[in-house]
Structure formats: structure tokens, C-alpha cells
Amino acid sequence: MVRMSLDELYKEVILDHYRTPRNRGRLDPHDVKLERNNPLCGDELELYLKFDGEDLVGVAFEGKGCSISMASASMMTEKVKGLDVKQARAMAESIKRMMAGEEPGDINELGDLVSLKGVVKYPVRIKCALLGWNTLLEGLDEVP
Amino acid sequence: MVRMSLDELYKEVILDHYRTPRNRGRLDPHDVKLERNNPLCGDELELYLKFDGEDLVGVAFEGKGCSISMASASMMTEKVKGLDVKQARAMAESIKRMMAGEEPGDINELGDLVSLKGVVKYPVRIKCALLGWNTLLEGLDEVP
Amino acid sequence: MSLDPEVVRKDFPIFETRMRGKRLVYLDSANTSQKPRQVIERIVEFYEHENANIHRAVYELAERSTAAYEGARAKCAHFIAAPSPRSIVFTRGTTESINLVRYSWARANVREGDEVLVTEMEHHSNLVPWQLLTQESGATLRHLPVTDDGMLRMDLLGDYITDKTKLVCVGLMSNVLGTINPVRQLADAIHAMGGLILVDAAQAAPHMPVDVSELDADFLAFSSHKMCGPTGAGVLYGRERLLEEMPPFHGGGEMIREVFADHSTWNEIPHKFEAGTMNIAQAVGLGAAVDYLHSLGMDSVRAHEMELTAYALERLNAVGAEVHGPSDVDQRGGAISFNVADVHPHDLATIVDQEGVCIRAGHHCAQPLMRRLGVPATARASLYIYNTREDVDVLMGALEQAKGWFA
Amino acid sequence: MSLDPEVVRKDFPIFETRMRGKRLVYLDSANTSQKPRQVIERIVEFYEHENANIHRAVYELAERSTAAYEGARAKCAHFIAAPSPRSIVFTRGTTESINLVRYSWARANVREGDEVLVTEMEHHSNLVPWQLLTQESGATLRHLPVTDDGMLRMDLLGDYITDKTKLVCVGLMSNVLGTINPVRQLADAIHAMGGLILVDAAQAAPHMPVDVSELDADFLAFSSHKMCGPTGAGVLYGRERLLEEMPPFHGGGEMIREVFADHSTWNEIPHKFEAGTMNIAQAVGLGAAVDYLHSLGMDSVRAHEMELTAYALERLNAVGAEVHGPSDVDQRGGAISFNVADVHPHDLATIVDQEGVCIRAGHHCAQPLMRRLGVPATARASLYIYNTREDVDVLMGALEQAKGWFA
Numbered sequence A, B: 001m002v003r004m005s006l007d008e009l010y011k012e013v014i015l016d017h018y019r020t021p022r023n024r025g026r027l028d029p030h031d032v033k034l035e036r037n038n039p040l041c042g043d044e045l046e047l048y049l050k051f052d053g054e055d056l057v058g059v060a061f062e063g064k065g066c067s068i069s070m071a072s073a074s075m076m077t078e079k080v081k082g083l084d085v086k087q088a089r090a091m092a093e094s095i096k097r098m099m100a101g102e103e104p105g106d107i108n109e110l111g112d113l114v115s116l117k118g119v120v121k122y123p124v125r126i127k128c129a130l131l132g133w134n135t136l137l138e139g140l141d142e143v144p
Numbered sequence C, D: 001m002s003l004d005p006e007v008v009r010k011d012f013p014i015f016e017t018r019m020r021g022k023r024l025v026y027l028d029s030a031n032t033s034q035k036p037r038q039v040i041e042r043i044v045e046f047y048e049h050e051n052a053n054i055h056r057a058v059y060e061l062a063e064r065s066t067a068a069y070e071g072a073r074a075k076c077a078h079f080i081a082a083p084s085p086r087s088i089v090f091t092r093g094t095t096e097s098i099n100l101v102r103y104s105w106a107r108a109n110v111r112e113g114d115e116v117l118v119t120e121m122e123h124h125s126n127l128v129p130w131q132l133l134t135q136e137s138g139a140t141l142r143h144l145p146v147t148d149d150g151m152l153r154m155d156l157l158g159d160y161i162t163d164k165t166k167l168v169c170v171g172l173m174s175n176v177l178g179t180i181n182p183v184r185q186l187a188d189a190i191h192a193m194g195g196l197i198l199v200d201a202a203q204a205a206p207h208m209p210v211d212v213s214e215l216d217a218d219f220l221a222f223s224s225h226k227m228c229g230p231t232g233a234g235v236l237y238g239r240e241r242l243l244e245e246m247p248p249f250h251g252g253g254e255m256i257r258e259v260f261a262d263h264s265t266w267n268e269i270p271h272k273f274e275a276g277t278m279n280i281a282q283a284v285g286l287g288a289a290v291d292y293l294h295s296l297g298m299d300s301v302r303a304h305e306m307e308l309t310a311y312a313l314e315r316l317n318a319v320g321a322e323v324h325g326p327s328d329v330d331q332r333g334g335a336i337s338f339n340v341a342d343v344h345p346h347d348l349a350t351i352v353d354q355e356g357v358c359i360r361a362g363h364h365c366a367q368p369l370m371r372r373l374g375v376p377a378t379a380r381a382s383l384y385i386y387n388t389r390e391d392v393d394v395l396m397g398a399l400e401q402a403k404g405w406f407a
């Protein structure tokens, strides 16, 4: 197992989202609210989704956790707001592929999210990075 | 663990008792009948005791087992018949001490039984040699 | 690829030990097998370079140990052609695997009036748990009889497998008779009734290819120590759907998702069944044993043992021993129980031990079968990959000697 | 005799491994300890010269393995000053030991309306089994609270230990707070009410002298892997009288006396609780670990850790970390949980790992205690015989770096 230097993991954009999370707080009214956690480390996440038909018009989160889980959730909310269910799901799947060490697909679409790629070298942290995305996938199944 | 040669274990007197067991069969009438076995190897023993007051006037056994367990039981019946409860118990305890590698006490009293001494070098066979004696000790507790 | 036991033997350091100056002739592998250098070294390597607790920590050493442990799980899945590592639960061995099914699945699913079917040739480890279960639940324990040649009475299946039967518990290979049982046929019969089958593969897994899909097994158990692996490890295979529905077995660390003061939720399978610190180094060692057996090829292992079993049966018959179990090597493995007239098995074992030969004497944890065979005990020689014709010859010489003592 | 950790360190081959070119600073021994050469070599020796199944066979190899296994039992008895090896049951570890008491003793003795008392600082392995038991039996589970400094609320004992309390389950040393609990006082209180006490000594046994008579423990559990021994082994101590009365745990080979088709009788203790092939090599390895610790002296082990804990607490306070648990080293062991403002424990662990430092981050299998402390997770550094001041210094340097990243 070769480690990169920490700069690869703690990229500036990640630290930025951790220090200043976007879309943090309750979303009211909302259509879906999900609470999920990472049992191994205690990271907790509450995700709020609001739909207009098939479109995801509101996304917000609350939670406690490490920089990777919180930054990843914050970046996610920014990226998926405005997408439709299908697009959001595709993006979540791309991220999961990236975390499995595969090619994520269209890199341009991912934008900042590519900064999460460094996590792949830290297997135990992958679950942190995916907490938000897995919760999103569950939430999308509940679109009213 | 140093082994002696097999002659030490299978002494002629032991083989003789195995081939021609003494006091084998049911004893009727009897005061005490006990069935015991050695769970590890399946040796089985039925012991019959008949008392006259404190005196052991009848001893017989039935059973299936290896040469050591059967010969030891056979030799026992010969030796303890006619003893009183206290003497019989003392003899059983001598044999147990001998099997624990200690000095058995008065060797002259043991007579042929000393031939069981070779068993000490074969730890797994000690239980075989003691099956009869342990059953006897239990039986003596039931003297009417 | 055929297997040369003299070459295999060189992989096993214990054969460098001489027993009282004599070649060690180890004929008790059905009891426990010897361990090849490859397995011993893997365990040492683990302790010297990877040792850390698994799943729990974020540092690199813990990543290594987790990878080693989960890698072993994948190897075990592959070994029995299980559809996914998720269906592989690590245990201490076959006995614990079976008791896990008893405590978890059976306590929740077997009720008064139900039946559990075992066979007359089961090992105590696949019998006593079901006695305890049925006593506690008020269910009935039934025993499928065995023929005089040591085969299951398959003609009686209709009577023994009914819509009351919730579980059939059967050994794939008998540790006393060597018999290879028609497990697939039993699986089909019980599945037609809506029940499940638990396969005790303690004797089969080390000696022949085992495929859970071909057997259509719902549960299958085996032990590391009988298949070149360390003691203290074993596997319970379970269908994923079943494992998911089953309540947990032990409570403790790792098997939980969230713990509150008065209740908890459970981790995903197979972790739900792996409470506390597991036998990590032993699972890794079992993985190495699987690799070792794969390198020989399970087909070659089986072929070697069939050939050697045929030879041993022939020689035993020639010395007039009474051999229990099937005589056709297609229908049996290399655990050979026998009696020699006038010589009690215990005496036999002691006498051959003087020649450096290890065989077992006793009831082989199958007392009800001993009663069925009408013997208080048998001697058993059991063959494995490192046994040769020479080993069988030494045994035969020692048997002749034993007969001499009691002539 | 005082202990020199730099000398001790040389006994542990893993410290020859460098982590990314750096000295391995292993501060996760409360999770699992590293293994000395003496233990690893003993295991190898067993497999190379003594490997055979125990109790079952008459040949010399089996005598050797039985002697090694039973010898290890005697060593374990001596280690905790148990009156007899008969009171020592081998298990896979603390978690299995506790679940054994749950399945065997508690299922037979705890009824609806009864109470089981745990503490707010118990490890999941000493909590979840009692949740499951009380849910099944209709008994009530109660939790003795913990003070803000991480001590048991002994002032509340009168409310929590009553004539309804059948069992008190308490850790002798907390794996999160380090707290050494007043177990003898709890034992006296519950014994006065006619109940029993189970002591989780998973953290205590490796780090301080433990004496079951002094503690007046009815049951006591510990794990091999935390005390220099192999994974896959542990001990349940039980009072002989209790073990004798208890129903068996697993059904299988070795634990029986006689087996009939539909019922069985049981072997003597402790064998009644050791079904199937046990973790033989692991028990032998645990015996070697006991020898190793004895050679250092448990008083010296404790003295070394007290000194080093005092140093670590001082340094952690100096860098402004919030340390949980008692600050007086007389009242605590060397498992030190802390939080560093602005740096999540997970990030902390990842960053110090880059410096070759292994610490643990998370809930440490004690989620209810985390809620009590009001933190989602903590970082934990835990000390053992091979840790030095230098190790603590390296950790501190790494913590400073971590603070830098999130400043």
C-alpha cells in the first residue's frame, strides 16, 4: 500500500468545504429526511431533500464527522442541487466508481469532486467520503 | 516422554488376566451394582459387590475394554475379595498413588498389582488401569 | 496433475521429527491434519508484519491486517464455490459453526411439533447440538438409519423427511466409515418440503472438491485444522438471504451498527456474526491452507486418497481386519475404521505407536454409530496428502506385531 | 525489578518493520497488542513438533499436545490466582467468554422481573449480550451511571444493586477512560444480595496484577490477543461450583461423557464447556504469553505504565487536548482517550499515521459512553510494555502537525 502525501488527501478545496460547509442546516419544508451514520467511526449525517417533480430543488445536511465526510457531503449538496433524479443518481454512481478505484466517467462533470480522488489511497476513509452519497442514493429512491 | 519397551506395559501377568479374567460375570445376589465407563475410549465396566457387615465377601465384574482395563479389574477382584471396606479402600488409594507416579506404600501387599506400574509411562492408559479401582471406591461408599 | 506424497511430505516440518528414532507415520488426519511450512510461515509473517486489529482502525497496519483477513474470507468462499464472501462467517471450527446455526437460526425457526433430522452416523458435533435444541424447543429429533455397510437408508427418506422436518443435518463424509453421503438428494428432498439442510463438511472439505451450489446446501460447516490450517478457525457458509434474516449469535464489538443503552442494531453480514476480536491470524492461516490445497488441486488430493485407500483396504482385508464402511473407494474417503480380532483398539494404538505410527482408537465422537456397528470402539487409520504406501506398509507390520502380543 | 521498554521492544519482531521509513510507534495496544518472539516461536514449535488433537488419542504426539494445552490452562489459572485449572475455560476471547455466561448461566438463572446491572462505561461486548439476554428473558437491564471524570457513581449503589439484581457486569479497567473500577466493592454489594458478578478483565489482565480471590469474582473474562498472546484465544474463569451447575454451552465432541440417540451426559469441568476441537495452538501461545509477562513481572508492567501514562497525560494537557477519564494514574491504566479542538479524531489518526504512529479513532466499542461524554468519537492512544517516552514525544509532534492542517 503506497501512501501519497497528505496534500493529496487534504486538498485545499476539501479543507475549505470542511471549514465552511455549504447548505448546512435543516431544510424546511422538505420531502425526504434521512439519518445515516458510519457505525465504525461514529460519523453522523442528516440529509434533507426537496423535489419539484423529478427535479432536486433543495438539498441540505446536518452532521458531525471528520473532514472527509463533512466536506464530501457539502460538495455533494452544491453539485446535485438542480439536477434531476436520474442525473443525481448518475453522479453518485460516478463517485462510488471513483472510490472503488475505477474510472469515474466524465471527469469534467465532476469538477471539484475530483479532489476526492485522493481518498482512494486511504481505504478506511472511503466510507467517510461516501456517507453523503450513499445517503443521497437512498433518498432518491424515496422521491414522492 | 521416555517410553519403556512394551514388555513393561504388557507384562505376562496382565496378559494372563486379560485372556483369563477372574471373577467375571454377574454376582447374584449382590448388594451393590455399579456401571461406569471411560467416555474417551468407550471402555465399560459393571461391578458387583456383596458385603457381610464391613467385609467384602463377593466381587465380580462384567465389561468390555482394552487389556489394561480388563486385566486391572480382574486383578482387583482377586485382591480385594475378603478385605474389609477400610482395607479395600486403602488398596485402591495405593493403586491410585502408584498411577500418579508416587510411591504406592507397602509394595508387598500389592503383590501382582505392582505389574500395573508400567502403565504410568503411558499417560492415556492410566484411566484404563483405574476404571475398576475408581468404580470400586464408589461402590465402597454404598456399603449397606 | 498427480500428487507425489513424498514431495508433499517435505512441506511438513513435523515429518522431520523422528518418533523414537523411527519415521513418523501419521495416520490420524481425520482427527487433525499436520501443517505445511507455507501455513506456519504465513502465520509468523502476520504476527511479524501485519498484526493489528481489523476493521476498527485507520492506520496502515490495520489496513494490512484487514486486507489479509478479508482476503482469507474471499479464498474460503472460492474454495467451496460460494457465490460471495458475504456468505462466509469465520468461526472456531465446525462445532462452533453448527452451534451458531442452532443458537441463531434454529432457536428462531424450530418450534414444538417440528422435526430435525440427523443421521445415525453423525459426529457428536452434529448430533448433540440438535439434541439440545429439540429438548429446549419441544421439537422432535429423528435419526435416519444406516445400513450394515455404512450407507444411509435412502429408501426410507419418505418416512423421515416430511412437511414437519425443518432441518436436515448431515455429514458429507463420515469420520468413522468414510462414507460420502448423497447430500444433494437429501437437499432436494428437504427443499421440496420447504425445510433446510445443514452440511457438516468437516471431513469432506479437506479431502475432496466441495461446491455449495452443486450440493444446494443452505448451511455448510468446516474446520481449518483438518485441512492443513491452524487450529482455532473454521467456516460457516450460509445462504446470504438466511444470514440476513437470522438474529445475531454473540453480542459484542464489531457485530453492531448502533448501540443504545437498551437496544442495538446490527452490522451487515457476515460481520453480524463475528462479535469481538476474531481469530484473525488463524483466518489468515486458513487462507494460506486454502492456497496450499489449491496448489495441489483438490481433484489430485481426492485421486491420491482414493488410490491409497484402495491399497489400505486391500492390505487390511489381507491381515483379516474387520473394516467398517463401504468397500468401494468411489463411495468413501480415507478414514478407515477397523477391528482386529482379539486385540482391543486401544492396545492396537499403543502397540503401533511404538513403531512411530499414529492411529486413533475409541468411539471417534460417534457413540450412537458404535452401538449401531455393535462395537465398543474401533481403531481408525485416516489418510491424507502426505501419506504413502510405505506408511500403510509400516502400519501393517505394526498390526502383525500387535496380533502377536495377544495371540 | 523495573522494566526497560527499549529492551522489551527488542523482543517484538514487528518493531523491526519501519512504517514508511519511520519508527513504528504503536499506541493501540488496548485494541490488540503486538507479539513477542517468545510467543511466535512457541506457536511454531507446537505446529512443528507437537501438533495433534488433544485428549482423544493414545499416541505420543497426542500426549505432547495434551500436555502443552493443559499446561497452558494451569498457567492461566496461576496468572489470575485461580484456585484450580478446573475453573479455567478456554474461549476465543473476552466476547465469547461473556456470551458463554449469557447462554449458559444466565439463560438458566435470569427470569422475568430480575435485573442485570451493567455500567455506562461498558464495552459493547459486556453490554450487547446483556441487552439480548434481558430482551429474551423479560428481565430488566440497568446502567450504573458514570461521573464527569469517568468514575462509577458508587454513591448510587444502593439504588442499583437490590435483591432483584441477579448479575453485575463490570469492566475492571475501561478501554476508553482507563478507569480502574472498584470491583471488589461491587462484588461485596451484589454478594450481599445473593447475586453474582462478572468481571470483564480484557483491559486489566494485560496491564496489572489480577487476583480473582481478591476481587471475589464469580466470573472473569480476558483475551489473549491483548496480552502478547495470539488472536483466537481467551479465558473464562468461573467458580468451580457455578461451572459444575451450569448447563453446557456448545454441544459437540469432547464436552460429552456419554451420547445416546436422544440425550447425552456431560464431561467434567472445564471440558464440559470446550466442545469440538479447541484452539489448541492458541491456548499454548497464550500460555507462552503468560510466561512472558511473568518474566517481566506484572507489578513492573503496571509501574512502567503508570509512569508513562503520567508523562503522556502531562504532554497531552500541554498541547491543549481534552483528556477523558481520571487524571490520577493510581486510578487508571494507560488507555487515554482525548479530543483535539477543531481536528476530528479520524483526521488526527490519519495524519499521525503518516508519522508511523498508530492510534485509534472512533467510539471504541462504547457508543453509550460516547453519548455520555458528549462526543461522537475520540482519539485514543494506549500504552504497553514496549512503549517509551520517545513514542509519546513522536505522537505529540504529530498532533501538532495535525493541528496545523486544520488551523
Ligand SMILES: Cc1ncc(COP(=O)(O)O)c(C=O)c1O
Residues within 6 Å of the ligand: C253, C275, C276, C277, C278, D030, D031, D093, D094, D095, D096, D123, D125, D126, D171, D173, D174, D175, D200, D202, D203, D223, D225, D365
Ligand atoms: C473492556 C473490553 N471488554 C471487552 C473487549 C472485547 O474483547 P475481545 O474483542 O478480545 O473479545 C475489549 C476489547 O476490545 C475491551 O477493551
Ligand SMILES: Cc1ncc(COP(=O)(O)O)c(C=O)c1O
Residues within 6 Å of the ligand: C030, C031, C093, C094, C095, C096, C123, C125, C126, C171, C173, C174, C175, C200, C202, C203, C223, C225, C365, D253, D275, D276, D277, D278
Ligand atoms: C464429521 C465431523 N464433524 C464435525 C467434527 C468437529 O469438528 P471440530 O472438532 O473441528 O469442531 C469432526 C471432527 O472432529 C468431524 O469429523
